[in-house]
Amino acid sequence: MNQARPHMLYVCWGYPPCRGGGVYRALATANRFAEQGWRVTVLTADRETFYRFTGADETLEERIHPDVEVVRVPFEWPILEADLRKWSRSRAANPKLWSKLRTKRDQIPFPETGYGPWRGTIEKAAERIHQENKVDLTVATANPHVAFTAAYHLHQKFKVPYVMDYRDAWLLDVFSGDRLHEPNSRAARWERKLVESAQEVWFVNDPILDWHKDLYPDHAGKMHTVANGFDPDLVPNTHDRGAVVDRPLVFGYVGTVSPKVPLADFVKGWQLAKERSEDLRDAKVKIHGYLGYYAQPRADMLGIINAAADDGVSYEGPVGKAEIAKAYDEFDVQLLMLGKGRYVTSGKVFEYLATGLPIVSVHDSMNAASDVLRGHPLWFPVKDIEDPETIADALVEAAHAARTADEGIRAKAREFGAGYRRDLQLDPRIEALGGVVKVGV
Structure with a gap:
């Protein structure tokens, strides 16, 4: 050496x-x-x-x-x-x-x-x-x-x-x-x-x-x-994706679900969105990661998810970093669920940016993550995180984008995120x- x-x-x-x-x-x-x-x-x-x-x-x-x-x-x-x-x-x-x-x-x-x-x-x-x-x-x-x-x-x-x-x-x-x-x-x-x-x-x-x-x-x-940025070798290759027209949509989350994350509010918004939009017929939500900070899932969080199983919400457990691309490959829309706070960004936002997929921000608009996402062509922020109606609005808009956004729009989304390597x-x-x-x- x-x-x-x-x-x-x-x-x-x-x-x-x-x-x-x-x-x-x-x-x-x-x-x-x-x-x-x-x-x-x-x-x-x-x-x-x-x-x-x-x-x-x-x-x-x-x-x-x-x-x-x-x-x-x-x-x-x-x-x-x-x-x-x-x-x-x-x-x-x-x-x-x-x-x-x-x-x-x-x-x-x-x-x-x-x-x-x-x-x-x-x-x-x-x-x-x-x-x-x-x-x-x-x-x-x-x-x-x-x-x-x-x-x-x-x-x-x-x-x-x-x-x-x-x-x-x-x-x-x-x-x-x-x-x-x-x-x-x-x-x-x-x-x-x-x-x-x-x-x-x-x-x-x-x-x-x-x-x-x-x-x-x-x-x-x-x-x-x-x-934080994203690691190029760990994000999925989504360059060949087009509009999803022939199957149910999959909404996905990857990361630790902390007690600050508005999980219960999201589920309420999801249930409302499914009632409103044909784009969400048979749609699913897959949550990957840990429920709480420790290896054992928190019972209250697991209960919220299991109670919404009939609405397509499921807990998929932790996912290894090396296998994370496989998890993203199943997603059509990404869920960025964060606790409220002006100073909160989350490293996950950068991985989300790299994919070119639509992003629903299930967090307060004042979060620092909004500063990162502002201008993204497939970003759907929730206007009022405490109102499930506005969560449903953002989910419906994102579902429509997943059904209609062409490769050109997705390419612009990936270009937007490329600077955050x-x-x-x-x-x-x-x-x-x-x-x-x-x-x-």
């Missing part, structure tokens, strides 16, 4: 085989640095963590660039331990008190419940990696935000520059727009010193970027929007950082 190449340490909690939403950004970022000639080491949690707590997608591990070295370290999550045989006597005697005390204990090393104790583990691992193979740049991604501490540690001790990569935000509730931590809180003090020392700070959309520029005006120049989002920052470390890439 050419030792003249810069060495980037990428610190993240969720990395393949983790199946969480942020894992795609983590995977793509490390891979792109490697593709651009950097030596890359990823510091992450051990594989067992994901099998036990979040669910795992083994197909993602196959997509790790062969030049990326992955260093896995232990992670303990005792508050989620379901095996009663592993509980202490004090926990078994009073679970609520134990949980309260554990939450406080977690935040002693770092103010983040569940993740705080990981700080010592990743700081030691990062230092060991640096001593064995000098790190020229650290990129740490959140959440959890404890990942930033490893980057800060190397900077403080060895002057290694670092990038803070936010998928959402730390002090900002991206759904409500409220501030989550007071200015004098430990979380706020930690973020302030991290931002002050960072080389760059990345955000996934302009609204979140602007919020932080207002919060840290003296450091606005180091802040950048790095949108993930590598196009990352490359300008990677090039700039190559200059920072003063090593030829």
